[in-house]
Amino acid sequence: MKLVLDIAWTHVVSRMRQTLVGMLGVAMGVGFSVMMASLMEGSQRDFVTQLVDSLPHITMSDERRSPPRQPAEDAYDVVAFSGLRTPVIRPGIKNPFAIMSSLEGWLDGAVAPSVQSRAVIRYAGRDTAASVTGVDPKREREVSKLATQIRGGTLDSLYKSSNAIILGDKLAAKIGARIGNTIAVVSGRGEVLSCTVVALFHSGVSQNDETQAFTLIKTAQILAGQTGLINAMRIRVANIMQAMTVANRIEAQTGYKSVSWQEANEDLLSAFEIRNFIMYTVVGAILLVASFGTYNIISTITHEKTRDIAILKSLGFTEKTVRRIFLIEALLIGVAGTLAGWALGYTLCLLLGMIEFKSPFMDATHLPLYFTPNHYLLAAGVALTASAVAGYLPARKAARMHPVEIIRGAS
Amino acid sequence: MMEPVAAKKPLIELDGVTKEIGDGVLTTLVRDIHLEVGSGEFIAITGPSGSGKSSLLYLLGLLDVPTEGDIRVQGNSVNGLDEAARAHLRLSTLGFVFQFHFLLPEFTALGNVLLPMRALGRLDDAAMEERAQALLASLGLAGHTHKKPGQLSGGQRQRVAIARALANEPHVILADEPTGNLDTASSEQVLEIFRRLVDETGRAIVMVTHDMALAERADRQVRIVDGRIV
């Protein structure tokens, strides 16, 4: 084995120019695969963060998919009902905390309770409709990006005064309210609550920034006039592609309507899947092209060694030994090329990451790049496999050939 | 330098060997060859170009397998042996010298001579090195052991190739026009080396040549015409 390594090593180092060309070929394949993978996955993840992550992955509400069965239905064979009246107040989720702890038992993600209500916000004689959401800051942080979108304070500012409220920045601008101002919040039932603006938030989605306000759960419950009311749960799952399955399971377990982001945004889902498909196709194609390049270069190098293969065989080296020598040579070049390719790929990513995109309508942005060892391992795996095959196949062919044919041809 | 060969049986024996190649249209390279190579024999194979001299040598050297007939090495038939076993026999008992030197260009003279020894692995590193140095010195290459083939003259290369062929103390040396590319002085040197090996160590040499003057120097001449011994 030492001899095999030694011969392979001697070949590789004494034909430096060829080795370098081979390495370069492998390195380019690996480097560009890494770059493309990083770019594609980066843009995919960026897409997810921008669009999917700004929504709760699953929202469970106090509604049910089908109207509740009436007692009369159970008692008699009733065909139709007439004159049923929908209750005016929202029913709320029953036993919300029991449901939460049971969900937390199996859910890979987080759950946060909330109270959704509609109100009119009034300040300095100006009115605007808003949807006020009561949240638990500690839990909310785990399920949405709200905490990162607060300006002029933090989510915890809600604890600073009784009846604190956080307004969307556009909403605040519309009524002319600033942080520290006291505004009037009028509930649907006509109840008026004075609240202090403790911070603003900016999500970037205009519609939300114009119509949303956040308070503590307690405040929202007072506004709704229902103590203990929880009428929605916001749920975040670790694997967003599982949201639909998880939502179905939650709905089956609790009976409450649970809507996954996929269901809420079917168009988004198909965009997501198309982008995923594009990502895999592009990265797959690059890897394929790279592996062909690697195969070509290494098999050419091996082919050029056909005469040496005949010499070694005429000396009494076995086919197996000869094959090994060339397999190892190919792998040496492959490994060296892969290492260089990693460096190249990383550098390319850094360079791409430095490019700034400026536009008058938004902040300067950079290309979304995603760094993960997986890209490097994937590219290395493909390159090394291609190198090994490229070393093995021609060497096997040459080793099988009668050395006589080669010797006759060479002399 | 080399242990004498003590063998009673013929070292290599061809028994009715025929070699044909090609599928469909068959070409006969050699036909019905009977030939014994005993220890201490210096055999010259002569014949016109294309008569099958090289083909015969490849068969003797187990590089090729016969279509018909039996090849025996020290009395044992090699027909049933697989590729690895034949390779091992070649490594341990045969040495090749070709018209073209066929040295590995990346290795030094010493490295080339060491290759078959390392493949066989009979000696430890120090002993191998010592033996390779001695072999090269005995062929007048003492000052050239660390040169690569590209830095040696044709005659020097051929002597390195001979040293490599002798590396594992083979019983038989098979040489295909070993002096074909050499000038008279170098050819003379090679012939002297061969003569010495035969006389002093009882090795057998089978040398293909079309130079009748060289053939005269052998103990026995085998002439081939159209693939047959005449």
Ligand SMILES: Nc1ncnc2c1ncn2[C@@H]1O[C@H](COP(=O)(O)OP(=O)(O)OP(=O)(O)O)[C@@H](O)[C@H]1O
């Ligand atoms: N692969 C092959 N296909 C067809 N014919 C072949 C092949 N190899 C050798 N031959 C033929 O076999 C015959 C014997 O060839 P060989 O090389 O043994 O001749 P030789 O006596 O060594 O000739 P030279 O003195 O020119 O080296 C030649 O006629 C040659 O053309």
Ligand SMILES: [Mg+2]
């Ligand atoms: Mg010939």
